[in-house]
Amino acid sequence: MQRATRSFALALYAAMAAMAFGSGGASTSAQAAGTEKPFKWPASFVVLGNGYPHPGDVCRRLGESAATANYLDHMAMLVGCPGPRDSAAVRAIVEHQRRARVVGEADGVTLISISTEGAQTSSQNGHPPVKESPLSASGTLPCERGNGQIRTMCKFGVVHHSDRSTTVVVYWPDGTTRAIFFAVNGRVMGTAASANDQPTPGDTLTSKHAGINLISVGNERYEIEDTILSGG
Template structure:
């Protein structure tokens, strides 16, 4: 018994040139819009007050990333052999990846929505940004950590971050970072005696209302209504 099968052919309507052109334009516009949105977001990123932002772009003026200076948020990442750069967003962002492609760059942390990238400056001067009017060298901390601090007559007691700068003549400067981003620097002579205070490590020591008591290798230092406990090991490194 024969079986007859009938096939029906549906009409094929090729996409006309105008329609094809319109589709290509739509795709291109969507891509451009997405790219522009990402660029605009980076351009209008509001840098948190916890960072000291330097320049108007890194590595070029107008770029999303910025060089970062000394603050409580960056104290543990500053190195005299490298510069610290912050990029808005995660380490997977286009701006961060462009810098990380450099063989001397590495991610060292993240804070307040910013990826922190350390870029070695040893043996490669091309990493210095020319967008800044004058390069600012981060303070070369010999060591960092936390120490007990209080103010307001003991009303505020907490642990403050610090960075210590040790000089060749054995004098030292201890930069203390309060949680509210205020800084206090205490300068010590080679014998461990307090010789003054300031705001930054490279300030000139200013004699002030300071009182120091020594107890079991700990200097109890009062500056106005503030009090700090600094161990001898912080000053000597031993």
């Protein structure tokens, strides 16, 4: 009787140990999955915004650089998604946007060209969708916040419109944007939070020195060279 009891106790202990080991293994796997590092964009790309098509998404709009020069089109915008062309992020864009197509891969990023032609056709609910204008140039420019408290270089994108006016979209490191609208003569018509908003004069002050437009919007400061507006 004692031998049977001892055998049962040993079997029960072994079963409990196996369950504990299995639980520990699952916990380790979950922790490993949770510590996956976010994708670090290579320096070969000019990354714009904080996610495409929605803020926080892994894909990004891309500006002009050595890695994208062969894929830029003035009638399309270029989007990059980390990973191969069959990744979930790429499929989500290509399968849901009929004007999107994969055009190449570079440095671990799949490149997607999205045509902007016909983007103002009416939607099913009767409201025309916002047209996404293609960027004709990109780079960095001096920007400042808080009366000199934060001075850095911000990425920007330029849109040249058919009426010869120009919109410069500045991308702050925290993901917010500032759109500055210029008339044909280079005068600032107004600013907005994004290029799709209507420009308003607001508390905007402008001056020019040695071919550089010095623009103040509240506590924000921007230095935009004339060559950016002319495309030179």
